[in-house]
């Protein structure tokens with residue numbers, strides 16, 4: 001195979017490769033020549049793996065690839081499986097003869113191929129490169145290889161074997177085609193890219209049976225009125241009513257075709273079939289079709305039926321399809337809700353923040369800022385640690401104080417108990433101190449004394465209850481206040497009791513002195529009585 005790209009030696013050299021969009025916009029002969037490898041004697045134009053790179057790269061030549069096998073031929077070329085020699089990557093290329101193309105058609109082909117390279121989505125066949133071989137007026141479009149073939153082959157296999165596809169597989173295809181179309185219909189620059197030739201043969205499957213939408217936009221070029229490939233092969237089963245009615249193609253036309261493909265995945269035949277174009281057009285205009293096989297749920301049937309709506313305004317947009325509750329549910333349950341665009345953005349963010357893509361000083365500056373942030377975070381953590389240590393110390397002190405209070409309380413309590421052995425009516429001190437000592441001995445004793453009256457009220461006030469030493473440690477901060485109160489109360493009570501004792505003793509002394517006064521007299525009286533008796 002001739003592996004050379006012919007170069008026009010008269011062309012003006014280009015210092016840095018222009019953006020493909022510039023080439024597309026230029027639309028003049030020079031732009032077409034540039035795109036077809038005719039522009040620069042020193043630096044011929046070629047698509048690169050990454051269209052965002054600014055560094056010019058040596059263009060690929062046919063010699064960089066080895067043909068593995070021929071996959072098949074379509075109406076506008078042959079598709080082959082190839083291997084990239086430098087890394088062994090398996091790819092596919094489509095060979096198209098541009099010999100009979102007009103300048104306008106060539107220009108359209110250039111712009112479409114450039115556009116294809118901008119479509120980066122996990123559900124769209126990735127376009128890598130293009131090679132122009134002027135010696136045989138052939139353009140080679142290098143793209144991702146999809147090793148599970150296309151949906152047309154899958155459908156015919158199922159029809160042959162008389163087996164229906166699994167419903168979840170249909171949902172997966174539905175979601176992934178929708179995601180791919182969303183990427184195209186909602187372009188960042190606001191310019192929708194329409195597929196224009198959606199059919200099972202243009203939907204491929206990779207090794208994991210993920211959808212890869214292919215042949216984007218090429219249809220517009222190659223099915224152009226004056227195109228060399230105007231001979232359309234096959235029956236347009238997927239043509240929308242607006243196209244049948246000679247109206248212009250729009251985003252909703254892609255959606256109609258998608259609906260027909262989904263229907264065919266279930267029914268293994270398109271929704272509208274006829275033996276000739278006229279009959280088919282009539283059926284498409286009416287838009288009546290049978291339900292998908294009963295094997296499939298009403299949910300799937302409803303979604304498919306909603307998409308195949310004759311009235312353009314009633315047909316959902318791509319966002320509306322994705323926002324269908326059932327589609328959203330399936331997207332989540334089948335793990336398909338990962339947004340490829342987000343991945344693209346994440347990639348570009350990573351690239352932006354990688355050292356290679358930034359100047360050295362910028363990188364240093366960022367490192368310094370990060371270092372400062374780390375320092376201040378470290379300081380903050382140190383402060384926190386200090387505060388925690390301080391709190392710990394305070395708690396320890398409180399604990400010691402509380403323990404001391406408990407000990408003192410116990411000791412005083414027993415002394416007081418001895419003092420009031422006489423059976424003073426107010427025995428609360430004794431009962432409490434005995435309660436405390438009992439709890440000290442038996443930590444399992446319930447902390448609360450509970451009466452079993454109808455309200456279930458506690459018969460001990462909170463400060464009358466004394467926790468066991470086990471529970472004490474967990475609640476000592478709360479209880480320390482209670483203990484202090486308890487202790488002060490007991491002191492007051494003791495003072496009161498001492499006063500009573502003092503008064504009682506004084507009264508006793510008074511009584512004794514009165515007795516002493518009386519006794520001699522009585523002695524005398526008795527003796528007198530005895531005397532008298």
Ligand SMILES: Nc1ncnc2c1ncn2[C@@H]1O[C@H](COP(=O)(O)OP(=O)(O)OP(=O)(O)O)[C@@H](O)[C@H]1O
Nearest residue numbers: 071072073074075076077079092144145146150201
């Ligand atoms: N990227 C690819 N990876 C694997 N196989 C592919 C790829 N692109 C196309 N093919 C296969 O190559 C064969 C030819 O494809 P091509 O697109 O040229 O024609 P077609 O789609 O079958 O017909 P037409 O384009 O006329 O509608 C088909 O069997 C198709 O499945």
